[in-house]
Amino acid sequence: MIHVSEFKDLESLSIHKVGNASQEEALICSQEPLELKDEAISQLLLTYFIQPFTNSAEYFRFYHEADLQLNEIFQYCRRIFENRDNFHEQSVNIAKHLYKHSTHPKIKGGELYIAYFSKCLVDGEDVEAIGIFKSESRDTYLKVFLANDNYQVDYEDGININKLDKGCLIFNTEEENGYKVSVVDSISKQNEAVYWKDAFLQVQRREDSYHQTELAVNMCKKFINDKLPDQYEISRVDQVDLLNKSATYFKEKEQFDLDDFAQEVLGNPEAIQSFKEYKQTFQQEFQQEFPDEFDISSPAVKKQQKVFKSVVKLDRNFHIYIHGNREMIERGFDEATNLYYYKLMFENET
Numbered sequence: 001m002i003h004v005s006e007f008k009d010l011e012s013l014s015i016h017k018v019g020n021a022s023q024e025e026a027l028i029c030s031q032e033p034l035e036l037k038d039e040a041i042s043q044l045l046l047t048y049f050i051q052p053f054t055n056s057a058e059y060f061r062f063y064h065e066a067d068l069q070l071n072e073i074f075q076y077c078r079r080i081f082e083n084r085d086n087f088h089e090q091s092v093n094i095a096k097h098l099y100k101h102s103t104h105p106k107i108k109g110g111e112l113y114i115a116y117f118s119k120c121l122v123d124g125e126d127v128e129a130i131g132i133f134k135s136e137s138r139d140t141y142l143k144v145f146l147a148n149d150n151y152q153v154d155y156e157d158g159i160n161i162n163k164l165d166k167g168c169l170i171f172n173t174e175e176e177n178g179y180k181v182s183v184v185d186s187i188s189k190q191n192e193a194v195y196w197k198d199a200f201l202q203v204q205r206r207e208d209s210y211h212q213t214e215l216a217v218n219m220c221k222k223f224i225n226d227k228l229p230d231q232y233e234i235s236r237v238d239q240v241d242l243l244n245k246s247a248t249y250f251k252e253k254e255q256f257d258l259d260d261f262a263q264e265v266l267g268n269p270e271a272i273q274s275f276k277e278y279k280q281t282f283q284q285e286f287q288q289e290f291p292d293e294f295d296i297s298s299p300a301v302k303k304q305q306k307v308f309k310s311v312v313k314l315d316r317n318f319h320i321y322i323h324g325n326r327e328m329i330e331r332g333f334d335e336a337t338n339l340y341y342y343k344l345m346f347e348n349e350t
Helices: 039-053 072-082 084-101 191-201 209-231 236-252 258-266 269-286 298-303
Strands: 010-018 027-029 060-062 110-122 125-135 139-147 150-158 166-171 180-185 203-205 255-257 293-295 311-314 318-321 329-334 339-344
Touching (some): 010 039, 010 084, 039 125, 039 166, 039 180, 060 191, 180 191, 209 236, 209 269, 209 298, 236 258, 236 311, 258 269
Antiparallel strands (some): 010 027, 060 180, 311 318, 329 339
16 A cells, blocks of 8 residues: 655656647657755645555556567666666656657647655555656636735636646566556546556556455456346345345455355355356456455455445335345235335334
8 A cells, every 4th residue: 555645755856748649749858857946846746746646555567468678668667766867868758658659639738747756655665666647637726916905816827736637656666577556547537548557658457455356346246246147036135135245245354265255145055156167257258367365455345345236226216225134125016006016124213
């Protein structure tokens, strides 16, 4: 997990302007790094760059289909980590690389900031870090000032330091595996936004507990919602009950064990066997593998809470939220109205 408070020193910063190449916008590179003389500005920049990564626990790594050494950003960062004197030269290379991939018509031009941090804390380890940040959105700010004993109002165009558009932190650890990388992209989730992760950075998720937990949660959800109804007559209430049990398992356990989960949540021997077989199908379909046993990541569980939707939707009239005892709800059919119904039992009403 990234501890934002431990980013105390922004030692080097180079700023370049990267336009959209397909729209003939320019690439403008600074001749030298920015001199950080004002402590207040340094702290504002730290807030702008680092705050979006608060308590981030999802990590990526640089990769290349042929050879990791062919990943350009990996190489530029490695040269900076090896020799700080290379910082500005490599920041220019990074800007040129981004410009080359800024060709989609919906990609906005903006300022690119390359930063070097001599020390930060990530997962309990003190390491160097390189930050790559891009600002694409501009905001209008009102400026109220006193002139000739009267207040005047003007406006300025600027960057909101609470809204980082795109960012990446590269930590100087696990170099042989493509470094430990954290990524932020808050502007767009559309297809054109993949240029930041896939084309420019070329990163993929690390196979750590966060990634494994996320895969397991999604597999369990798909098995309960998609696979079980194909094999057994199972009501939506029973499905929700299994989703609730799954959610409880991931929240309360420290380690995932495939056999333990299947026995505790599913119970039925046939369903257990089907679940274990489905794991192989799931891994092949999504081309992602995870072990039968791993440590559960609490941040991943928290992020995936929405997967376990405990709601039964009845036509367009009612939603029933089921959070507890499955035995307190019964489903039936009313022959007089030719409609289904649910009977809910409770002790107290609030």
